[in-house]
Amino acid sequence: MNILVLGGAGYIGSHTVYALIEAGQNVVIADNLLTGFEQAVHPKAKFYKGDIRDRAFLDALFAKEHIDVVIHFAACSLVGESVTQPLKYYDNNLCGTKVLLEAMVKAGVDKIVFSSTAATYGEPKRVPILEDDPTEPTNPYGETKLSMEKMFKWVGAAHGIRYVSLRYFNACGAHESGEIGEAHNPESHLIPLILQVPNGKREFISIFGDDYPTKDGTCVRDYIHVTDLAQAHILAAQYLMAGGESDIFNLGNGVGFTVKEVVDVARAVTGHPIPARVEPRRAGDPAQLIASSEKAKTVLGWNPQHASLEEIIASAWKWHSTHPNGYGK
Numbered sequence: 168m169n170i171l172v173l174g175g176a177g178y179i180g181s182h183t184v185y186a187l188i189e190a191g192q193n194v195v196i197a198d199n200l201l202t203g204f205e206q207a208v209h210p211k212a213k214f215y216k217g218d219i220r221d222r223a224f225l226d227a228l229f230a231k232e233h234i235d236v237v238i239h240f241a242a243c244s245l246v247g248e249s250v251t252q253p254l255k256y257y258d259n260n261l262c263g264t265k266v267l268l269e270a271m272v273k274a275g276v277d278k279i280v281f282s283s284t285a286a287t288y289g290e291p292k293r294v295p296i297l298e299d300d301p302t303e304p305t306n307p308y309g310e311t312k313l314s315m316e317k318m319f320k321w322v323g324a325a326h327g328i329r330y331v332s333l334r335y336f337n338a339c340g341a342h343e344s345g346e347i348g349e350a351h352n353p354e355s356h357l358i359p360l361i362l363q364v365p366n367g368k369r370e371f372i373s374i375f376g377d378d379y380p381t382k383d384g385t386c387v388r389d390y391i392h393v394t395d396l397a398q399a400h401i402l403a404a405q406y407l408m409a410g411g412e413s414d415i416f417n418l419g420n421g422v423g424f425t426v427k428e429v430v431d432v433a434r435a436v437t438g439h440p441i442p443a444r445v446e447p448r449r450a451g452d453p454a455q456l457i458a459s460s461e462k463a464k465t466v467l468g469w470n471p472q473h474a475s476l477e478e479i480i481a482s483a484w485k486w487h488s489t490h491p492n493g494y495g496k
């Protein structure tokens with residue numbers, strides 16, 4: 168397959184590129200490098216620096232490269248930032264996708280896999296969450312991702328584009344090589360923040376709320392290894408190549424861990440005491456998010472290989488302990 172990976176220098180994008188190249192596929196990357204890193208670009212991928220909101224850039228790219236499937240990661244993804252800067256999210260996530268779809272229609276590229284999120288559900292009515300459960304996002308990030316899904320639905324119906332939307336739960340971990348991993352600026356995700364403590368960059372981890380209706384009072388999340396997410400993208404691209412219909416899939420392990428449990432596993436993995444302090448709740452955090460991924464398993468044949476939280480955190484630690492400043496010096 169000839170695959171165009173938009174946002175292939177970002178966290179999940181770079182891991183998917185590594186997996187595609189390991190699987191022998193031809194990969195072209197486009198990334199504006201605003202949140203992605205040149206060092207995360209796989210040396211065997213062809214790289215174009217550019218922005219999906221730039222129609223001339225996309226037209227030139229599609230004219231030059233023969234593309235079978237687009238995998239679209241190029242979006243802003245910080246929940247807190249989306250609340251304070253919603254227009255940035257509408258511009259990059261929605262306007263960017265509109266320009267991309269215009270360019271795909273013109274170029275006759277008719278298959279796309281794209282990143283969606285558990286944030287499309289908002290506060291779930293039940294767990295595990297199924298794909299046809301109500302979608303009521305509680306922040307602009309989730310809202311723009313849900314709107315992207317709807318844009319694909321209507322544009323796909325009108326112009327014959329087939330899509331797979333992958334709703335990730337909590338992406339974490341790093342490539343087994345230790346060459347690429349998670350690097351956000353600012354960092355807001357639990358596991359990289361915890362690992363800043365044994366790395367000497369933070370004195371303690373804050374636990375945002377211990378009065379939720381969960382077994383130890385802290386929030387429950389479904390942590391899914393980024394390498395397993397990467398495999399789902401390959402399967403989704405193959406599914407579309409084989410003529411599969413447009414569809415939406417949850418991607419998680421179906422097992423929830425509390426914040427305290429994650430901290431405990433990080434203590435065991437790193438051998439560091441990792442002091443923790445309970446602080447007030449963070450606005451907008453649902454008490455529990457756990458996926459049902461039965462549909463991805465049945466329809467795509469997805470089979471996550473790295474479900475153990477110990478293994479996930481060990482892989483993250485391999486990356487963070489050797490790259491305490493991410494891709495920086």
Ligand code: UFG
Nearest residue numbers: 284285286337355356357360373374375386388426449452
């Ligand atoms: N948390 C802490 N302390 C911290 C950081 C996080 O206690 O310093 C807690 C949060 O309150 C939450 C849990 O750890 O309960 C996980 O938080 P993350 O920020 O790592 O992840 P979220 O569950 O908030 O967000 C993830 C993805 C988003 C996606 C969202 C879906 O990162 O992209 O799931 O709701 F939108």
